[in-house]
Amino acid sequence: AIVEVVENDRPVGKYLIDRTGRDILNGKRYNLILNSVGGLAKVGDKRGEMKYIDRYGRERFKKQ
Numbered sequence: 453a454i455v456e457v458v459e460n461d462r463p464v465g466k467y468l469i470d471r472t473g474r475d476i477l478n479g480k481r482y483n484l485i486l487n488s489v490g491g492l493a494k495v496g497d498k499r500g501e502m503k504y505i506d507r508y509g510r511e512r513f514k515k516q
Contacts, residue, residue, distance in 0.1 A: 454485050468493070468509065477509040 457464050465481030484496035492504040492512060504513045 454487075457481065476507070477505075480509065 453469050454466055455469055456466050465483060466485045467479075467481050468476040468485065470476055482495040483498050484494075486494040488507070491507055493507075494502060495505055496502050503511050505511050
């Protein structure tokens, strides 16, 4: 599941949790997380760089 972190009524990032509530990204936050396709989720960081991560939060590819 995608969870958005909000502090002082402002979004500060998003992260992923598994079915048990464990933080899959181990503290790493992204500005954009799109639903996964084929086991990979497309994510964007605050610099606007797009990447793909697997279901364990490991970065797999960077989109050029």
